[in-house]
Amino acid sequence: MSNLCKRREKSMNKRASGVLMHVSSLPGAYGIGCFGKEAKEFIDFLSDTGCTYWQVLPFTPTDAYNSPYASISAFAGNRNFIDLEQLRDEGLLTDDELREQMYANPYSAAFDFLELRRIPVLYRAFTRADEAYRDKVRAFAEENKSWLPDYALYIILKEANIGAEWYDWADEDLKLHRPEAVAKAMEEQAETVLFMEFIQYTFFEQWKKIKKYANSKGVEIIGDLPMYVARNSADVWANRHLFDLTEDGEPKNVAGVPPDYFSEFGQKWGNPLYNWAEMKKDGYRWWMDRLGACFKLFDAVRIDHFRAFSAYWAVPAEAETAKEGQWLDGPKTDFFDAVNRTFKNPKIIAEDLGIIDDGVIDLLEKTQLPCMRVMQFAFMEGKDNMHMPHNYPKNCVAYTGTHDNNTVLGWLWEAQPYEREHALKYCAFPGGDWAVGGSESASCHAVIRTLWQSPANTVIVPVQDLCGFGKDTKMNVPGVPNGNWAFRVTQEQLDGIDKKWLKELNDVYYRNK
Template sequence: MHRTSGILLHPTSLPGPFGIGDLGPAAHRFVDYLADAGQGLWQVLPLGPTGYRDSPYQCTSAFAGNPLLISPDLLLAAGWLDPADLEHPPFAAGPVDFGLVNAWKCDLLERACQGFLARADQGQRDAFDRFQAEHQDWLPDYALYAALKTAHRTRPWTDWPEPLARRDPAALHAWAAEYAIQVERQRLIQFFFFGQWTALHDAARARGIRLVGDMPIFVAHDSAEVWAHRDWFRLEPNGQPTVIAGVPPDYFSETGQRWGNPLYDWDALAADGYGFWVQRLRRLLQVTDLVRVDHFRGFAGFWEIPAHEETAVNGHWVTGPGQDLFDALRKALGSSLPLIAEDLGVITPDVEALRDGLELPGMAILQFAFDDPCEHFGHCAFLPHNHQRRLVVYTGSHDNNTIVGWWAEQDDDTRALVCRYLNTHGEHIHWAFIRAALSSVAALALFPMQDVLGFGAEATMNRPGTADGNWTWRMRDEDLHPDSAARLRDLSGLFGRSPHVPPS
C-alpha cells in the first residue's frame, strides 16, 4: 500500500443550492481541495439508492447509484434541463431534508429524462445503448423493481400484488409492457448517475486521488436483489425473512442490534461459485479504487436472529463462508484484492486469521483508544505506538461523535491522559488527533471532514441506535478553506504521506 492519507466525506454532505450534496461542481471542487491539501484518498459511504431511514447502509440495490446524488447543474450543462428548471430551488441552507429533496429531485429527473428523449443526438443515444448493454447483469431487474416501487407508492415489494411480488413471468411481462416508459426512465437515471460518477472518478485519478468505496456485507430486504433472487436468501414462502442479521448484546447495548437484513443462503451462493459476490465486487471496483468491507467479521461468523424476535438477544453465532468465498473472489478478480477489512467490535481469532491470511488491512479508531482507559492502556491496539503498517488508522468514523464533540464529553482524567499521550494542552484537539494519525506507521490514515474542520457533536453523521436525524450533515461553501488545506499538506508531507500520482 502506498503511504498516504485522505478524508472521509459522503457526497450528500457537500455544499450546494439543491438541498443535498451531489456529483457536480462542489464534488469537483472537493477533489481540488484534496489535491491542494496533499491528500491521496477520498472515502465515501455506500453510493446506492437509500431506503429505510435514508441510510446508505440500507440500499434498495447493491449495484445501482443513488438518484439523489445526480447533479442538476450537470444535467443542465448536458442539455437535458432548461435554465428555468433550476430557478428558485425550495431549499434552505443546512441539513438535508430527505423528504423535500426526494420529491423535488424526482420531478427534476423526470424532466431530464424527457429532455434526453426529446433532444439527444444519435451519438448520445448510442452511449445510452452501450451503457444498457454493459450493465445487463443487474440493470433490467433494478429498473423494473424501481418502476414497480414508484408505481406502488414506495411500498416494499412484499406488499405488491402477489403475482408481481413473486415475479410471475406473465404478470411481469404485461406490467413492463404497459409501463415501458417508466422502466426506461429508471435505466436512463442510472445512465445519468454513472456518467457523472465516472467523470468525477476520472478527475480524482488525474490528481492522484483514489476513491475508497464502501460495501455493506448484507443487503436490504426491500431491494432489487432480494426481490429478483429469493433463492440467495433465507426467506419464508411469503418473501419475509426467516432469520435476520445483527450483533449480540455488548457493552454498548444490553439488547444488541437488530439490523433486519435477511441472511444469505450461503450454500446456494456457493453452488454457483459465489457469482453474486463476484459480480458485486467487480462492479464496485470499476467505480472505486479501494473498497472498505463493512462488518468483515460476518464472513467468519455472523449473529443469526429469528425474524420474529424484537431484539438481538436470542440470536446465536453461525459460521460464515470464510476463505471459500475469498478464494472464489480472488480466482475471478485477481489474487490481490484492494480491500479494507472493517474489523471493529468483538473480533475473535478466526476473524483475525481470515483477515491476516488474505493480507488485508484492518482498522484502528484513535478515539476508541481513550474510551475505556485502564491499567492495560498502553497495550491498546488502537494506540499509534501499537500500529502496524498493514492498517488504516482513523481519527473517527461516520458512526462516531466528532473529535471535538467527543472531547467535550470527557472527564478530567481522560482529558489528562489524552493530553499526556498526544503531547498537547488540549487546544485544537482535532489537529492533535489528525497529527497522531498521520504520524502512525499505518500505511493509510483517514479522518472525517468534520474533524478537519473542528466541528462539534452537531456535525455527527450517524448515531447508531437512533432512528431520526442521521445522514443529514452538510458543509458550507466556505468550509473548503485554503488554510486547512495548507495545514494538512504540511503535516502529510512531514510524515511522508503523499498522493499516488499516476504516470503521465
C-alpha cells in the same frame, strides 16, 4: 500465502492519508452535494495538500431515514447526486428549471425538498433526450442487465402498490418475481423503465468523469459496502433463492449481533441473511457482480461488518431479541478465493470493529486485508488497547473517527476527565484551551498529528475534524433513526481549512501522494 495476499501487500504498503466526506456533504446550491464542480474543487484540495484518498459512504439510494446503509438496491446510484448543471449544459434542462431546484440552507441536506423536486426535473430532462442519448441508455442497461431492469421495474411496481414492500404486494406473480409476470410488466412499463435506466445511466456517467478527474490528480476514491442488504430491496425481490427465506419470501433468520457490554439483549438488525450454500454453487456470482460494480466506482472498498465472512449472528425471525441468536459459519477463505479468481489486485478494507474472535483474526491473517483502527476508542483501556496509535499494524486504515463517531472536538467535550487528560497528554497537546474549535483548533491538530505519526499505512480524518467542528456536525448517531446523514460543509468552511498545515503534515510524516 495466496496470490491475492501477495498482490495486496504490494498495492497497500505505501504511507498515505485521506479525508472522509460523503458526496452529500459537499457544498452546492441544490440542497445536497453532487457530482458537480464542487466535487472537482474538493479533489483539487486533496491533491494540493498531498492527500491520496477521498473516502465516501455508500452511493446507493437512501432509506426513509436517509441512511445509505439500508438501501432498496445494492447496485443503483443515488439520483440526488446527479449534477443538474451538467444536464443543462447538455441541453436537457433550462436555467429557469435549475433555479427552481435551488435551496437556501447550505448547512444541511434538504431530503424532504429533494423527495418532492428531483424526480420531476429528471423526468423533464429525460423527455428531451434524443434517440441517440436513449440508445446510450439502452446500451448501459444491457451492460448492467444482471440488476438494472429488475431495479427499474421494482421502483415502478413499488409506487404502483402505493409504497408497499414487495412481500405485501397483492399480485402474487409479481410479488414472487415469476418470469412471465415480470416480462409482461417490463413490456407494459417500457417507457418508465427506460426513464429509471436514464437516471442510472446519468448517475454513473457523471461519476465516471469525477473519478477520472480524481485519478488524474493522484487522488483515489475509497467506497463503502454494507455487508447486508435490506429485505425490501430489489436484490432480495429478484433473487430470493440467494437469501435465507422461505419460498414465499418470509425470512427464516435475520442479521444482528449478540449481547455485549453495551447491549443486554444484543441488536436485531432484521436484514435477511445470505444463503451461502446456494451462493457457492455459482462461485458467489451475485457478490462478484456487486464487488465488480464497486470496483468500477471506486479504487478501494471498505466492507462493513467484515466479521460475518468468518461467522455471523443468526437471529430467528420470530425472536423478540437478538439474545436468541447463534453463530453460524460464513464462507471464510472460500469467498476470497473467488474474489482472487475474479479480480486483479482488488483493494479491500476490512471493517473489523466490534466482536472480534480468533476466527476473524485468522481470516484477516490469511487474506492480509488491511484492518481498521479508530483513535477515539484508544483511551478507555490500558496500553495494549489495539486502538492506541503506537499499537497500529502497518497494514491498517486508521481514523480519528468514522461516520458513526463523534467529532474529535465533540469527543473531547464528552469524554470522562481522565480519558480526555490521557488523550491530550498522549497527543502532546501544547497547552491552552483544549475546548476551542475551528480550523486551527490546537486540540484537533494534536489528535490528527498523532494519527499521522502512527505506523498505519493509511490514515483518514473526517472533514469535520479538519474544520474543528463540534458534536452537532456528527454524520450519524447509531441507534437513533432520525436526524442523521444531513451534515454539509460550505465552501467558505472548506476554504478555511489550514491547507499549509495539512500539506506539511503529509510531507513530514511521508504521507504525501
